[in-house]
Amino acid sequence: MSDLRKHSSALQEKAGISPPEITNVTAINTIKFKRRQQPTSQQLIKDILNGNRTALSRAITLIESTNPDHFEKASEIIQGCLPYSNQSLRIGITGVPGVGKSTFIEAFGKQLTQLKKKVAVLAVDPSSSISHGSILGDKTRMEELVKDENAFIRPSASGETLGGVARKTRETIILCEAAGFDTIIIETVGVGQSETAVHSMVDFFLLLKISGAGDELQGIKRGIMEMADMIVINKADGDNIKKANLAKVEFNRALHLFPPKKSNLQPKVTTCSAITKEGISEIWNTISDYFELTNESGFFQEKRSDQNQFWMMETINEQLKRNFYNQPEIISLLEQNKKAVQNNEISPFAAAQNLLQLYFEKKF
Amino acid sequence: MSDLRKHSSALQEKAGISPPEITNVTAINTIKFKRRQQPTSQQLIKDILNGNRTALSRAITLIESTNPDHFEKASEIIQGCLPYSNQSLRIGITGVPGVGKSTFIEAFGKQLTQLKKKVAVLAVDPSSSISHGSILGDKTRMEELVKDENAFIRPSASGETLGGVARKTRETIILCEAAGFDTIIIETVGVGQSETAVHSMVDFFLLLKISGAGDELQGIKRGIMEMADMIVINKADGDNIKKANLAKVEFNRALHLFPPKKSNLQPKVTTCSAITKEGISEIWNTISDYFELTNESGFFQEKRSDQNQFWMMETINEQLKRNFYNQPEIISLLEQNKKAVQNNEISPFAAAQNLLQLYFEKKF
Structure with missing residues (x-):
């Protein structure tokens, strides 16, 4: 720190003047003891x-x-x-901002606790470390659920990478299950890659939508409809009911264009209102049926096993890459080679070989 | 080799009987000289x-x-x-077996050579090393094109992995371009992952289909329609014309469900008959327009640059994984940990850590 900076600090000590002694020794000892x-x-x-x-x-x-x-x-x-662990049902809920995810989870969660279920609500939102928690950051949006003794709400872990946030959430699921929560809801914003990560850690994936201007499907995120085990059109109340029903028809038609799901169960489309609670209990019935059928067919366990394998491999592959791309010598050589590739001076494969040679020779 | 096996060989020498000397010394010297x-x-x-x-x-x-x-x-x-290199237009063509890819490429390629273009036809088909070349293996299926002096046809490279085959094809493109071929057609079977690899090495991606039983879209491979810059319904001749036109309408509707492409150009759907040549020249017009528009917008160069970066990174990531998963010690520890994960004895993350620790400590 420069001298100028040092002296502009509010925490400076003037030479020759010692600060007063801390008087509350008891408080310090209490803190130390607690630690x-x-x-x-x-x-x-x-x-x-x-x-x-x-x-x-x-x-x-x-x-x-x-x-x-x-x-x-x-x-x-x-x-x-x-x-x-492993004794719960894991439900992923995604939807772009504005579809009323918090209100929906509040209504859906209350429905579950009324059925004597113990519900944990987690979130995967890598952006929350920047925006300081767009998801679940404001617990007051789930006013009733947060007071419910059978519900546990935890905002998204922060972290620079989606991989990091996803790992933390996945490990949190294990602890919640061990603590006796039998239904784990994992919320994510339906933008970016986070819903793919959530999809690979849940048993059931619910896509929340609202009816729009009749052009429901235009611009829907690639792949997200294929992941959904169910599509729920929220805010189907008042003047919106008719539009929501039309959207339901359109989504149903679109879903039929996709190849059958591995579960062999055709995704259902329903409407609901998180405000009037209309349609909420039917959603749980659908999910409950899904769990029963996939348990019987063995698909439920098979999917969980596949997910575990996936996460093991994913963690390894991520770490291998991280170790490589974080070496200072690799970073600078990568920049040079990227430029050379861009200027067509070297083939992408020769560039890759240059970098790999350095890496494996040095054995970082 | 066991004694028994040795003696059952047709190439055995009997003890005490020396084989006759090779008489054609000239032939041997000629071969040696040529080598x-x-x-x-x-x-x-x-x-x-x-x-x-x-x-x-x-x-x-x-x-x-x-x-x-x-x-x-x-x-x-x-x-x-x-x-x-880099002076050509690269066109990917995919379609499941039975849509008439070879006949189509023959008709399309002839159309191009008539326009004074020099056409190279390559293939990416990782299965061909097993099936001994389902794609282009039988050059006689392109009877006319193979005799055309402005066409160059090369079957798929063989190789155990898609990554390997894709690399070889990509490097072959560079050589073909340097040899003056201005249009590179890369054929692939629309099953498995190979079309994703092809999509990432071409400027234009054409999906070939035929009209079916009216249920055209059911069961179409995930993501493949999203990659297509154009869908061509082949075999639109005779009794098939009406069905092909219906299929065209259905595909057009389905394409509108997808978000706009990065090129900002809406994929076209057309019909053609590779037998009667009906519609073939219109296909080239569409592709030609595409190149003109993407060149003007700068998208063409941008996409190529992105593809090169992608292949550099892809090669690095593949090699990092290969080095890891090919270590004998890792292979055996991986098996153990996979089982432990499956039996829920260890978390996927802890299992990954076990393996990574061994790898980075040993610095293979």
């Missing part, structure tokens, strides 16, 4: 398995932490919770 | 730039070879041809 008292991994596991929400929150914070010590502790806790 | 005479890289480059087809074929054989010496020579040739 020492941080529960062990074993204690946290035990508390989570007893359904203790404070322990659950603390463990999730460890998962989300970037501190290497926390990383190890988090791994221990996940490993301890793992045998008690 | 020594293999043209140098510089000679091949010069000949290719002069449009010599034998040199082109030889160089492509070097690209396709798995011999490490050939690899180096091939790289030199590609590097030498590179400044003279």
